[in-house]
Amino acid sequence: MDSVTKRYPDGTVAVDRLSLEIPDRTITVLVGPSGCGKTTTLRMINRMVEPSEGTILVDGVDVQKQPVNTLRRSMGYVIQNAGLFQHRTIADNIATVPRLLGWSKQKARARAEELMERVGLDSSLAKRYPYQLSGGQQQRVGVARALAADPPVLLMDEPFSAVDPVVRKGLQEELLRIQGELGKTIIFVTHDIDEAIRLGTKVAVMRTGGRLAQFAEPAELLSAPADAFVEDFLGEGRGVRRLSFFPSEGLDLLTEPVVADGATAEQTAAAREASGAPYLLVTDGEGKPLGWSEPGSLPGGSPEELLPYGRPFVAGQDSLRVALDCAVLSPTGWAVAVDGTGRVVGVVSQETIGEAIRGAHAAGRKADGAGRKADVAG
């Protein structure tokens, strides 16, 4: 599959001379305020809206030159509220496009079952009707239905905006997981910038009037918004959010202020002296954190005497944002780093994290210079 390209200038206000080159096998997010033409843009790709000017190429083939229903059946489409066929069972809903393509009933059914598993739906739901499912489940069916004929392209129009935040987060993670397995070319429309940053390999920010404001990777969007509109649209906490893209890998973790439960006074004193840290983290026999010991007190007392350690972060896996969050939440100002199994690997102070952030920014600025030239905005 070649890279998916679409270019269209449109005379009307909806979308104005928009040129985008959408990379293959990645998630490209179109984001912007309502009325910015993002849905129109999406619908031009499968010709639910015909562009008045310009051309859209998919795999180098003009979409205008293909029979419209053939084109649409080759692209999965997921819509807000799922848009399921309420008069068909879940399995039949998923099997819609395969049936349209003339697959046998048996083959379509088998495919539906396979997809239900893929999107995390219990197979007992196959014979149910949409009204018997929760909003989140319906949306999963919507995704499964879009994937049914194994289309290379998936168009998603605000698919998760009608479900509550917890379900939405689950669906987003699920989408990333499925994308990791299948590697589709996904074009995702949303008005939620956080969703865009979480999901997008590249994000196209659109402004009212259907113009492209910036087309960049999420990290670059946060570090270098093209103009005041993009900056405003990104909202507050841009700096902190950007930390999500920096790994906690290089953090300088201290192991000296960590003592096991039941350590002797000498060990504790040694630990205090060696680390110079005011607090000591006490761990249990398995190396899992118990809490912080205050200056002057002996570890080994009852857990009530220890300060809560808050939430630990997984060293190397979580981002600097999570590490900083842990440090801010911790009553001592120190974050606890654990490994994948929950064992303490060290502790780190806010100051150390701050240094790591400054270091990451400096490295980011260098990389930016090269990355920026590749993206065309306008």
Add this chain to the structure above:
Amino acid sequence: MSGFFDIPSDLQHSYFGLIGLHLREALLPVLAGLVLALPLAQLCVRLRWLYPPVLWVTTVIYAIPSLAFFVVLIDYTGLSEITVMIPLTLYSLVVLVPAIVDGVRSVPQETLAAATAMGFGPVRRYVQVQLPIAVPAIIAGLRVATVSSISLVSVGTLIGNQGALGNLLADAMFYHRPELAVTSVVTTAVLAILVDALLVLVRVLLTPWMPRRTPTKPKAEQPDPAALALKDPAR
């Protein structure tokens, strides 16, 4: 007692013969009305401007007394069943056209957009998506049209005993046998109720996808569709 079912010979039918005739004269027009209303409603959905004038015309037709229709039609179709059924067909449109239009329009935008996006052509989309989802609304319209048609057939008695059970009303007067009027009215009412219940049953069978009202008592499982159907006309 036997007087109730002792049908005068001028009607040339047994009691059950009259029932059969009545059902035919009442139901065929509704069926014809449905056949007319489906394409008409589809036109009204596609061309929005057409709906108000169509609605206006069907309402005006409904306002024309059947007697006036008969006077005009007798010249063409004579004193026949057809003369009774043509007005009934036209009357049914006043209920059926809006029922279908509203039913088809009530299909959610997302569902339509999803169908289009999945490569349904307009015809396939209408037949496989819009109409099935409109079934509850269409059947609701059919119920009203059918019941009113069953009661209206009786006026056919005015044009030479073409009123099936309604003829018994006339005979009740001619022969001073009031019990025949009772037979006519009660039978017509029972027919209407039974046919209505049947339509509800058809709807329940056609729309397993509709949320059922779940019984408040937790011990009650899946409600028996027939029992549900009989309860439904009360709604």
